[in-house]
Amino acid sequence: MKPEQPQDDRLANFIFSLNLSGLTMTKVILWLIAITIVSFSIGFGILALAGGFSPGPNPVATPFNNTAFLSANTTTFPLEGASSASVRIVLGTGDLTVRGGARPDNLMEATVYAATPGMQPEYAVSMNGTEKSVSMTETGHKKKDWVFAHSPDSWDNTWDVLLGEQIPLALTVNTGAGDCDILLGGTNLTTLSVNTGAGDTTIDLAGYHGGQFDAVIHNGVGDLTLRVPRGSNTRVRLHQGVGDIDTTGFEQNDETCCYTSAGFSSALPVNEITITQGVGSIQLEAV
Amino acid sequence: MLQNEQEYIRILKTRLEGTLPKDELDDILSDYTEHFSIGKANGRTDEELWRSLGSPEDIAREIRVMHLVKKAENVRSCRNIFHAVVATLGLGLFNLVFVLAPFILLIMMLLVFFLLGMMVTFFGFAGIVYSLLQLIGVSAFSVWYSPIAGVFISTGMMTTGLLVVIGNYYLARFFYLVCIRYLKWNISVITGTESAP
Numbered sequence: 440m441k442p443e444q445p446q447d448d449r450l451a452n453f454i455f456s457l458n459l460s461g462l463t464m465t466k467v468i469l470w471l472i473a474i475t476i477v478s479f480s481i482g483f484g485i486l487a488l489a490g491g492f493s494p495g496p497n498p499v500a501t502p503f504n505n506t507a508f509l510s511a512n513t514t515t516f517p518l519e520g521a522s523s524a525s526v527r528i529v530l531g532t533g534d535l536t537v538r539g540g541a542r543p544d545n546l547m548e549a550t551v552y553a554a555t556p557g558m559q560p561e562y563a564v565s566m567n568g569t570e571k572s573v574s575m576t577e578t579g580h581k582k583k584d585w586v587f588a589h590s591p592d593s594w595d596n597t598w599d600v601l602l603g604e605q606i607p608l609a610l611t612v613n614t615g616a617g618d619c620d621i622l623l624g625g626t627n628l629t630t631l632s633v634n635t636g637a638g639d640t641t642i643d644l645a646g647y648h649g650g651q652f653d654a655v656i657h658n659g660v661g662d663l664t665l666r667v668p669r670g671s672n673t674r675v676r677l678h679q680g681v682g683d684i685d686t687t688g689f690e691q692n693d694e695t696c697c698y699t700s701a702g703f704s705s706a707l708p709v710n711e712i713t714i715t716q717g718v719g720s721i722q723l724e725a726v
Numbered sequence: 727m728l729q730n731e732q733e734y735i736r737i738l739k740t741r742l743e744g745t746l747p748k749d750e751l752d753d754i755l756s757d758y759t760e761h762f763s764i765g766k767a768n769g770r771t772d773e774e775l776w777r778s779l780g781s782p783e784d785i786a787r788e789i790r791v792m793h794l795v796k797k798a799e800n801v802r803s804c805r806n807i808f809h810a811v812v813a814t815l816g817l818g819l820f821n822l823v824f825v826l827a828p829f830i831l832l833i834m835m836l837l838v839f840f841l842l843g844m845m846v847t848f849f850g851f852a853g854i855v856y857s858l859l860q861l862i863g864v865s866a867f868s869v870w871y872s873p874i875a876g877v878f879i880s881t882g883m884m885t886t887g888l889l890v891v892i893g894n895y896y897l898a899r900f901f902y903l904v905c906i907r908y909l910k911w912n913i914s915v916i917t918g919t920e921s922a923p
Contacts (some may be wrong), residue, residue, distance in 0.1 A: 468892060475885040482878030489872040502879050503869050 454720075513558060516547040518603060521571035523629070525604065525609040529576040530560075533596030533617045534638075539625035541601040543679035549572050552597040560598070565647070575600070602626055605649060614638070637661055639719075645726050647671060651708035657715045664722040665712065673700040673710040673725070680717045688725030700725045730772040731762040734782050741786030746793055756787060787816050788917055795913065799906045807905060814909055818917045825912060836898050839844065843890030850884025 486502055518524075524546050528537065541548045551559055563574040577596075596617075602608060602624045611632040612621060619640045621633065627649030633642065637660045644667045656663070662682075667673045669688055677684065677696040689698040703709075714721065735755055742751050758779070765775040780786065788873055791813040798806035811829050815821045857876035870876030 445879060461808045464892070468889065469890070471889050475882050478878045478882035478885065482882060485878065486872055487873035489875065502871055532870045651892065698835075 440464045446474050462614060465624070471689060472594075475638040476700060477656045499592075511550055513550040513554050513593070514562060515545055515605060516549075516562075516571075516573050517544055518546050518572065518606065518665060518678045519566070520568040520569065521546065521566070521606060521607075523605065524571045524573070524603070525611070527572070527574040527576075527613075528598070529613045530596070530598055530599060530617065531577045531615040533577075533601075533614075534619070535612070535614055535617065536620045537600045537602065537612060538620075538622035538624070539604045543603070544604055544625055545601075546603045547575075548601040549575055550599040550601075552599070554630070557711040558596065577612045579725070614708060623647065628654075631656075633657070635659060635661065640664070642666070646669070652710055654710070654712040655711065655715075658717065658719065660718045662719045662722070663714065663716055666724045666726055667700060667712075667716070669700065670702060671700055671710055671725070672703055672707050674698070675712045675714060676705065677721065678715045679711075679721060682716060683720040685720065686724070690722050698723055731759070731775070731777040734762070734772075734776055734779070735759060736832070737782035738786050741783065742789060743799070745790050750793070756845075764812065785837060787813075788913070791817060791913055794911050797904065798909075801904055802899075807902060808923040811905075811908055814912060817913065821912065825909070828908075832905070833900055837895060840891060843894055844886045845887070846890060847884050847887030850880045851889055853880030856880075 461560065473498075481504070496547075496707075500661055526547060528535065549560075549562075553559070558578065561576045563576070565572045565573075568607055586643050602623070607627050607629045607657070609630045610621075610623070610626075610628065612619065612632075613634045615636040616638055618638045619633070619635050619699065620643070622643045623631070623639065624644055624646035626647075628647075629650065629652055631642075631652060631654035632691065633640065634652070634657045639661045640656075640658050642654075642663045643664075656665070665675070674692070675698045677698065679696070686698060690701060690703070691697070692699050738752070738756060738758060741808055742754065746754070761779065762775055766772070794806070794810040794813045798810040809827060811825060811869075814888070816824050829844075832847060839865070853870075857873045860870055860873040860876065
């Protein structure tokens with residue numbers, strides 16, 4: 440029978456079996472450099488393939504979830520029999536995403552990511568007949584102190600709002616400083632009013648199959664991207680201060696600063712969009 | 727105070743005992759004894775020889791510094807270089823500025839690099855753990871946009887941290903040698919034995 444080895448001998452044998460004698464510091468450093476380069480290449484490669492660096496409406500540009508280190512709080516507003524609705528969102532500083540995709544029995548699902556857990560917006564809900572109104576306002580906004588009333592942490596304020604896609608909706612969005620992504624391809628709009636201060640704004644209506652709507656967009660400083668479906672019979676009137684205009688799938692009308700989607704007919708219901716831009720480029724896309 | 731050979735040798739011995747090894751101390755004392763003997767044979771007095779050699783306290787201080795610097799050069803250790811730097815301060819107060827201040831700055835810089843490397847290594851390791859937990863579906867750890875990318879990026883971070891720590895070791899070795907050369911130059915300037923470049 441083989442005698443049991445003492446514990447120390449087993450460890451010594453194991454280390455000996457690793458044959459580390461040929462492992463010099465130079466080899467260790469070279470291995471570490473190789474592992475570092477390969478790891479970063481694969482890691483950022485996967486991140487790029489996953490869409491992290493693509494110029495879409497939500498570019499990540501960091502390997503982390505942009506809300507990963509913020510506390511989240513979700514508030515849900517059920518439809519409660521409403522056949523139409525109006526939603527008003529007012530955010531002073533922070534990033535805002537508004538999109539369709541709320542559960543069928545909900546009008547709105549608002550998730551607020553904030554560095555300070557106590558920093559939550561004020562909600563106001565009212566019902567007028569079968570029209571339901573929801574207002575979501577940043578607490579500091581009423582005091583007109585968007586910028587200076589909060590600690591620098593309050594800039595880490597991200598709102599993610601899901602809207603119901605079942606009923607006609609009048610949407611008003613007012614933001615101060617921060618990026619704003621409004622992705623409403625699946626919703627049914629009656630009016631859309633967007634008023635932004637500083638920051639990039641994307642309004643994506645690609646795939647929109649809802650009813651005719653009118654939209655008024657005021658963008659202060661920052662780039663604006665407006666995307667509508669190719670056959671949506673849309674007319675865009677532009678009033679721009681300083682910046683470039685780039686259009687894809689739009690035709691410039693005889694009227695100055697008026698663009699129409701391909702196949703536009705004024706005899707059909709028209710989606711009228713009026714854009715007033717201060718400083719920044721405008722990208723119009725009919726996709 | 728009597729300025730004779732015995733007193734000179736006694737002061738030297740008292741100041742150098744405990745710093746120098748016995749054989750080295752005996753060599754030095756015998757050199758000075760011989761110096762006195764030759765001088766007296768040539769008709770010079772103890773006082774004259776004392777004045778020509780210089781104060782035994784200063785001589786002992788210089789011998790001590792040179793010995794400690796040589797020791798730090800031969801046996802590399804934090805303790806030896808620290809003793810050498812402290813001993814050099816005894817050669818003149820201005821060395822607080824010319825030796826101690828750069829030495830402390832150097833130590834601080836190496837410490838910052840070391841801590842930075844350790845921190846990056848730690849965060850890399852934590853990133854791997856978070857990625858794996860996210861991969862198995864623990865939502866509380868969902869910090870990565872893509873957990874698989876997170877595993878690789880964290881691994882890269884961890885190895886980068888280790889490289890910084892290893893680089894810091896080599897940097898410390900390099901600065902150790904620079905420090906020894908600087909101390910030697912400093913001593914030669916103070917004792918007036920600096921050779922022309």
